[in-house]
Amino acid sequence: MSVRELVVLGTASQVPTRHRNHNGYLLRWDGEGILFDPGEGTQRQMLRAGAAAHDLNRICVTHFHGDHSLGLAGVIQRINLDRVPHEITAHYPRSGQRFFDRLRYATAYRETVRLTEAPVDADGTLAATSSYTLEARKLSHPVESYGYRLTEPDGLRMLPDRLAAHGIKGPDVGRIQREGVLGGVALDEVSEVRRGQRFAFVMDTRLCEGVHALAEGCDMLVIESTFLDEDVELAVDHGHLTAGQAAAVARDAGVRHLVLTHFSQRYPDPAEFERQARAAGFGGELTVAHDLQRVPLPRRR
Secondary structure (H helix, E strand, O other): OOOEEEEEOOOOOOOOOOOOOOEEEEEOOEEEEEEEEEOOHHHHHHHHHOHHHHHEEEOOOOOOHHHHHOOOHHHHHHHOOOOOOEEEEEOOOOHHHHHHHHHHOOOOOOOOOOOOOOOOOEEEEEEEOOOEEEEEEOOOOOOOOOEEEEEEEEEEOOHHHHHHOOOOHHHHHHHHHOOOOOOOOOHHOOOEEEEOOOEEOOOOOOOOOOHHHHHOOOOOOEOOEEOOHHHHHHHHHHHEHHHHHHHHHHHHOOOOOOEEEEOOOOOOOOHHHHHHHHHHHOOOOOEEEEOOOOOOOOOOO
């Protein structure tokens, strides 16, 4: 059975707190695992969440600030210690290659796993599989930063009432799907497009074109909301978003499930992020993330 869910490993910004670990997010997408922004402590958070190194297929780093990347050293060494049997691909800004190299070889260990480096230096498609296309878009932050988006290919949904009207049943349903026509009945007469799911991951950034492009039409948008709206000047100065800004992006993009995260330690009440997001007019499903939370992707439309 396929599973599509976000496993939240950490939600703090800049520094961990008593209740929030550094960033870390594992997206389970059918049989694959994509680890986003492994901050310090990610390896232990994976253990607490029941996630193993064997679950990983890709690592996606948005940028090389410590709260988004210091956990790389431990995760990479754990991948090798556990002798993960499949290739793992790492995506990260090419401008931060020196930081990736330092983290990958921070200490001595025995390399046993093929870790493919696939740095990002422009907007575009990074990978295409039968299950998804992975894209990157540049964001606006003091250091080069990219957001990521997964798009599932559109499929077909067979329509039982139309099949019945044309007398198509049993093995003939499979035949018309394979061949596109059966007894003069075209496939599009008895089916409709099933829109593929879309997921986006947007971390440290000001409002910019890339944010909106990543969010457009997403079933789930995981997005930073470091500051509350009253501190919007701080957000702009430091290259971040407020709760209201993030929610307005989701509202305008038609996002179905908004996940807010990456919270500044200055705010003791996480409920205020939800209040401000609702005040901005977002009416979809909303999660103010907490560590070790599991958030399922919405059902297909």
